[in-house]
């Protein structure tokens with residue numbers, strides 16, 4: 001029998017991971033989920049054919065517990081499952097800002113805890129996840145976390161002290177890209193393009209630019225310079241971006257996300 005994985009908290013990220021595991025061929029009978037709203041539980045049961053159980057039952061039955069509740073809900077969740085958790089189980093936390101030490105201190109001594117920062121492009125198997133070991137982890141626990149996250153995209157290992165910055169870059173990162181996309185579409189509409197035309201133009205431009213970055217491995221500055229004809233349209237636009245301090249705004253925004261991640265465990 002395959003090892004059982006329980007996803008505790010099936011909101012946006014929990015469902016993203018669950019759907020990815022199923023797409024990657026994991027059998028619904030090897031998965032469990034927990035969800036406190038009955039209506040949502042029924043929806044997930046129907047959509048994925050996976051058993052929805054209580055947190056305590058998930059902790060009793062699964063070999064791997066993946067914690068995907070909000071950071072603010074983590075203390076209550078850990079208090080609920082602690083009586084059932086055994087050192088033979090692996091606990092994987094996806095919560096922003098929650099350290100492995102925070103989780104370890106609320107569970108029985110010796111439990112292996114892995115901290116993961118995923119992102120929502122995992123829904124289309126283009127996720128970026130960074131994983132860090134807790135103090136009771138060995139190679140097998142990291143490999144287990146990697147195998148779960150690799151179902152939905154790329155996985156890298158980082159020292160835990162980098163996780164708040166990772167959260168600010170790749171965890172929250174899709175939101176910054178969508179913000180840019182929204183702004184570009186609005187600009188197109190402002191200039192008289194039909195919204196659907198503006199959307200097609202922007203989405204394909206973002207996908208194409210991302211592929212160009214990934215497939216050429218060129219520095220973004222080089223790629224930007226190739227678009228920027230002397231005295232042309234791009235130069236005029238980039239000058240406006242610099243005048244409006246967009247680069248500085250990104251730095252401040254991403255530092256704010258990093259600082260927020262640091263603060264979350266204290267709430």
Ligand SMILES: NC(=O)C1=CN([C@@H]2O[C@H](COP(=O)(O)OP(=O)(O)OC[C@H]3O[C@@H](n4cnc5c(N)ncnc54)[C@H](OP(=O)(O)O)[C@@H]3O)[C@@H](O)[C@H]2O)C=CC1
Nearest residue numbers: 009010011012013035036068069070071073094095096118
């Ligand atoms: N969204 C994202 O892009 C990313 C999120 N994360 C992390 O993932 C975690 C979840 O975020 P996200 O999915 O966005 O948030 P959601 O609010 O969508 O999901 C959290 C889910 O957990 C449920 N829940 C809360 N407490 C319990 C409990 N005690 N037992 C069972 N279920 C519970 C909530 O139910 P209810 O609706 O009833 O409150 C909700 O369905 C966070 O820690 C976040 O930091 C990490 C990377 C990216």
Ligand SMILES: O=C(O)[C@@H]1CCC=N1
Nearest residue numbers: 096167170171172173
């Ligand atoms: O906004 C958040 O707190 C979560 C963590 C990273 C992305 N979403």
